[in-house]
Amino acid sequence: MHEMSLAQNILDIARQELQARGCTRLTGVHLRCGALAGVEVSSLRFGFEVLLQGTPDETACLEIEEVPLRLRCGACGAEFGGEGRLALWEPCPFCGEQLGHEVLQGKELNIVAIEGT
Amino acid sequence: MQIPVVRNVLEANEKMAAQVRERLRGILTLNLISSPGAGKTSLLERTLRDLAGEFRMAVIEGDLQTDNDARRVAATGAQAVQINTDGGCHLDSNMISTALDALDLSQVDILFIENVGNLVCPVEFDCGEDAKVALLSVTEGDDKPEKYPLLFNLARAMILNKVDLLPHVDFDMARARAFATRLNKELAVFEVSCRNGEGLEGWYDWLRRMRADKARG
Ligand SMILES: Nc1nc2c(ncn2[C@@H]2O[C@H](COP(=O)(O)OP(=O)(O)O)[C@@H](O)[C@H]2O)c(=O)[nH]1
Ligand SMILES: [Mg+2]
Ligand SMILES: [Zn+2]
Numbered sequence: 001m002h003e004m005s006l007a008q009n010i011l012d013i014a015r016q017e018l019q020a021r022g023c024t025r026l027t028g029v030h031l032r033c034g035a036l037a038g039v040e041v042s043s044l045r046f047g048f049e050v051l052l053q054g055t056p057d058e059t060a061c062l063e064i065e066e067v068p069l070r071l072r073c074g075a076c077g078a079e080f081g082g083e084g085r086l087a088l089w090e091p092c093p094f095c096g097e098q099l100g101h102e103v104l105q106g107k108e109l110n111i112v113a114i115e116g117t
Numbered sequence: 118m119q120i121p122v123v124r125n126v127l128e129a130n131e132k133m134a135a136q137v138r139e140r141l142r143g144i145l146t147l148n149l150i151s152s153p154g155a156g157k158t159s160l161l162e163r164t165l166r167d168l169a170g171e172f173r174m175a176v177i178e179g180d181l182q183t184d185n186d187a188r189r190v191a192a193t194g195a196q197a198v199q200i201n202t203d204g205g206c207h208l209d210s211n212m213i214s215t216a217l218d219a220l221d222l223s224q225v226d227i228l229f230i231e232n233v234g235n236l237v238c239p240v241e242f243d244c245g246e247d248a249k250v251a252l253l254s255v256t257e258g259d260d261k262p263e264k265y266p267l268l269f270n271l272a273r274a275m276i277l278n279k280v281d282l283l284p285h286v287d288f289d290m291a292r293a294r295a296f297a298t299r300l301n302k303e304l305a306v307f308e309v310s311c312r313n314g315e316g317l318e319g320w321y322d323w324l325r326r327m328r329a330d331k332a333r334g
Contacts, residue, residue, distance in 0.1 A: 002207050002238035009126050017120055031126070036267050038241050074302065088266045089299040100302035103270070109127060109241075114120045 003040055007047030010062075010111060018116040026057040028115035034067045034106040036088070041066070060115075067106055074100025081105075130242055134210035137245025140217060145324075145331040146228045148244050150268060151252035152261075153234030156278040158186045159311035160252065160320075161229055165193040168321060172226040172328065177216045179208040179233045186231060196220050207238035210245050227328060236265040247331065248273035251297075255279045255288040262296040269297045274305040274323060281310040 014029050029048075033039050041064055048062045070082040071090065075097035081090065082105065089098045125131065138146075149157045158178075165174055175196040178187040187199035198219040200212045208230065220228075230246060232239040240249070251272040253261050256279055262269045269275065275297050277290065290308065298304055305323055309316035 002241060005205070005209075006126055009129060012129070013124050013126070017122055017124075021118070021120060023118060036270075038237050038267055088270060089296070099299055107267075109125065111122060111124045111126060114122060116118055116120070 003043035004047040004050075006039065006044055006109070007051050010048065011051055013111055014114045014116075017114050021116075023116035025117045026060045026114070027117060028061045028063065028113075029111060030063045030065070030113040030115075032065050032067050032108060032110045032112050034108045035069050035086070036103065036106045037109040039109060065112075067108060069106035070104040071101040072104055073097055074102070079104060127241065127243075130209050130211070133214055134243035134245040137210050137213050137217065140214075140222070141228065141245060143331070144222065144225050144228050145328045146230065146244075146246045147327075148230045148232055148239070148246035148249045149252060150232045150236065150239045150249055150272070151234060151254075152236055152257060155234070155252045155254040155257065156276075156311050157231045157234075157252055158189050160276065160278065160309075161190050161231060162193060163311050163314065163317060164229075164321070164324070165190060165195045167317065168324070169194065171325075173224050174227045174229065175220050175222075175225045177208075177213060177220075177228065177230045179212070179231055181205075181233060190231075196225070202233055206233055206235050207242050208232050208244055209242045213244045227324065236261065236268055240265075240268045240271060248327070250274045250276065252276045252278055253293065255283055255286050255290075257288075259289045259293040260296075262293060262300060266300050269300045269304065272301065272304060273327075274307065274320075276320065277306065277308045278311055280308050280315060281312050 014026055052058050068083050069086040072079050073092040076095040078094040080093050091098050151157055176190045178199045180186055184199040187197045191197040198216045200216050230244055249272045251268050294306055307320045
């Protein structure tokens, strides 16, 4: 699916950052991936491996930190979540509301560190 | 060496989407997203014919391989341009930017983007639209909003198509609606049939309102 183009974006960004610092080899990328980001982690890993196969960066590792949803209640405004598996319509632990929660965390798909030599 | 950075994996797409949005200033742009066969092209054929006297409309058609859909919508007299993604599962802002070169934008009030049939990937890629419109047909499961929450959370409207088939399928309209609106309390929901035209007037009114809001800036 779209994980191949995400993997390509990740490599483009990583190489750009490495180059800017005079590094030539990529050894790792750390990613933060929100629960709602729509990313199939295994496909992303697969895409990353395929793109690096046969290149000098073949052994670079991809570390993925999965970020759980954190929500602001649509009724009382309380913030909750931040751990475990949560649905977007999770009942608010304070007032029970299920509607209209705002997503505070969990949509992001960010590179947070790059390793190279 | 470890380099700490914070960079959005989708930043290249989002930058280009901002440029597309700038080019489309004043044109209401809607990104239609559904599974294959839910009825995006059928909805466009109806809309383009029924509102031809009111708005100047254009369509960007995303398709894996063929240009059938572009020919179907062009038959209504609207400007249409085809993007073949050649197996790619979504449109991105770069493709939209290229497609715009083939349209005369000075002659367009509403631009529709028919995305590639898929409920996951297109949601991630901003195409420079004003709003996403999710389509769901009653021949699919009524649990789609539960399974694909991000689309229904981000969409501004949901079209439940093929209601003419409701007597023959076991689709719980209330369940689909309840879940979708639970994900998004601002979601406008339209139950329609592109086969017999039922319910389309509500969708057209929504388009008129969206278009008027856009024109007001
Ligand atoms: N019964 C019925 N069939 C429909 C309706 N809308 C579309 N279809 C049929 O569903 C099939 C797929 O429609 P199409 O517009 O090509 O779907 P798309 O892949 O989302 O663009 C076609 O055979 C249409 O004739 C509807 O409201 N009722
Ligand atoms: Mg189609
Ligand atoms: Zn609450």
